[in-house]
Amino acid sequence: MENIRELFQVMTRRFGLLNKNCCSIDAVDISLVQSHILYEIDKRESPSMQQVAEVLGMDITTFSRQIQNLVKKGLVKKTPLPEDRRVYTLSLTTEGKFIATTIDREINRYLDEVFSHMTDFEKETVIRSIKLLNECMAKSSICCKPLF
Numbered sequence: 396m397e398n399i400r401e402l403f404q405v406m407t408r409r410f411g412l413l414n415k416n417c418c419s420i421d422a423v424d425i426s427l428v429q430s431h432i433l434y435e436i437d438k439r440e441s442p443s444m445q446q447v448a449e450v451l452g453m454d455i456t457t458f459s460r461q462i463q464n465l466v467k468k469g470l471v472k473k474t475p476l477p478e479d480r481r482v483y484t485l486s487l488t489t490e491g492k493f494i495a496t497t498i499d500r501e502i503n504r505y506l507d508e509v510f511s512h513m514t515d516f517e518k519e520t521v522i523r524s525i526k527l528l529n530e531c532m533a534k535s536s537i538c539c540k541p542l543f
Contacts, residue, residue, distance in 0.1 A: 411427060423468060423470070423490075423494060425470075425494060425498070428451075428453075428461055429461060429464065429465060430498050431451055432447065432451065432458075432461055432462070432465065432471075433465070433470065433471075433487065433491060433494060433495040433498065434495060434498070434499070435447045435450055435451060436471065436485045436486065436487055436491075436495075437487055437492065437495040437496075437499075441474075441484040441485070441486055442484065442485055443476075443482055443483065443484055443485070444458065444459065444462060444473075444482075444483050444484075444485060445482075447485060462485065465491070469488055469490050469491070470487065470488055470490055470491030470494055471485055471486070471487060471488065471491055472485070472486045472487070472488055472491075473485060474486065
């Protein structure tokens with residue numbers, strides 16, 4: 396019988412290495428966690444810090460430290476809400492948008508290359524299977540609830 400955990404471990408490591416290897420752009424080093432944060436901010440319209448932290452399943456203290464690093468690097472802008480100055484919204488700076496787009500392009504190029512070794516049917520099967528797995532993980536009572 397297949398060792399399912401081993402299959403996931405290998406896939407996670409490979410995807411993690413991909414993220415790690417593509418995240419030094421224009422002499423700016425971006426950690427794997429920071430690349431996930433940039434991606435999530437880029438996908439949303441001025442999300443709050445709490446929203447992005449929840450989607451990533453990060454506690455707000457750790458998340459806040461990461462945001463401070465991204466602000467110092469000039470990639471993220473933190474703006475207090477006028478109606479509640481305790482709540483901050485996040486947006487990417489021009490440089491942050493460039494870095495997020497560059498990372499996204501690299502990841503997509505890698506995935507295209509991986510899928511190029513498959514027939515169209517195999518590719519569709521894998522994508523359908525990943526969607527199904529994500530849906531089932533979201534229904535699990537054990538893990539994966541913060542991710543939408």
